[in-house]
Amino acid sequence: MPAANLFRTFDAAVRRGSFREAASELCITPSAVSQQIHRLEEALGVKLFRRLPRRIELTRHGTFLASSVQEALVMLQTACEHITRDRDRTVLCVNASPGIGAAWLVARLPSFRARHPEIGILLQSSNEDVDFDRQDVDVAIRWGNGRFPGACATRLGRASVFPVCSPAFRDRWHLRGRDDLSVLRNVVQLHVTTHGNTWSDWLAAAGHGSIAFRDIQHFSDATLMLEAAAQGQGICLSSYLLVEDHLRSGRLVQPVDVELTVREGYYVLVGPAAEDPALRFREWVREEAKRSLSQRPR
Known part of the structure; x- marks a missing residue:
């Protein structure tokens, strides 16, 4: 592969449309530009420019190479800027x-x-x-x-916790308020193991006695628990920050307007x-x- 500096000289000549102007940009002599272009042409085995009396003109091979060289140089410049920015960041x-x-x-x-x-x-x-x-x-x-x-x-x-479920789950079980809490014995409780299980305390705050859920599904990750709730697999207790965006989007709803303040x-x-x-x-x-x-x- 030809030396990298030859491609830089080639790119300058393409952009400037003149070996003399390219030389001025690169701070070298016009003859040095001409020699480097000649070396690149010899290495590739094709002519890249047609030398006309007052200008240069790209050949078919030169046109094809020019777009690739310009793209590569832009990528190199972007990479260098990224590295320099991260060095000071x-x-x-x-x-x-x-x-x-x-x-x-x-x-x-x-x-x-x-x-x-x-x-x-x-x-x-x-x-x-x-x-x-x-x-x-x-x-x-x-x-x-x-x-x-x-x-x-x-x-x-x-922080306070309250029940959340999908809209479809709420409608399926007709869960609209405190008077409907007895249906919880027929559904699955979704629980994340990193939080304490406060259902009994929440039920007491809602004025209801203890309830044995049909089943309990445990999760080690609250993200998974909320996804299961959004899919209608059960109901869970959550704090507001954890479900704010779910509530705003409508993926989850709060079926009962009772909250339990927690430590x-x-x-x-x-x-x-x-x-x-x-x-x-x-x-x-x-x-x-x-x-x-x-x-x-x-």
Whole structure:
């Protein structure tokens, strides 16, 4: 393959339409341009230019090569710009629980990128405990009671849980209010194992006694639980942030207007030595959660 600098000289000659103008752009002599073009033609075994008295003109082979060379040089320039930009850019590693990450955080990341284009995000998903001293994690979002050893925890608003299901499920079981709760004994409860099972407490808040569901389907990931609910497989308890977008889209509904305030909630976590980019992301998450909760339809 010919040397790469020959293609650069060829591209300059094509764009300028003159060996002299190409030489001026490349800061070399016109004879050097002519020699490099000749070397490229010899290497390829074809003529690339027709030398006319006052101008040069691409041959059929030259025209074919020109488009490929220009495209390749643009790709190289873009790659170099990308590398240079990332070299000077902070990349935050954000580790979110699967449910809140997929159902709430991802859709809101563009607003953070717009506010802080100098900060990149590597988004990970996990329910495991976070060790900021040993793991390459800058920010985490977890459900819990606020006790996260080795982390500075900021609660994302007051949390309450309420039942959600698909519209078809609600209509099938005629579940429209407190008076219809007895039908729950005929349906499947959907439960995510990372959260405590608070159905008995919620039923008490709704003024109803304990109910034995027909079956319980367990999930380790809230995203899977919500998908099962959206498909009409059963009913689950959820907090608002986790289902905000599902409720707005109509994939899920709240069939009974009763909520149970819980001690747990979602928290955004940073390490004790967190740097400014992580603190900016924490503040942005807090603001987004506050906005979501304040704009909740009542």
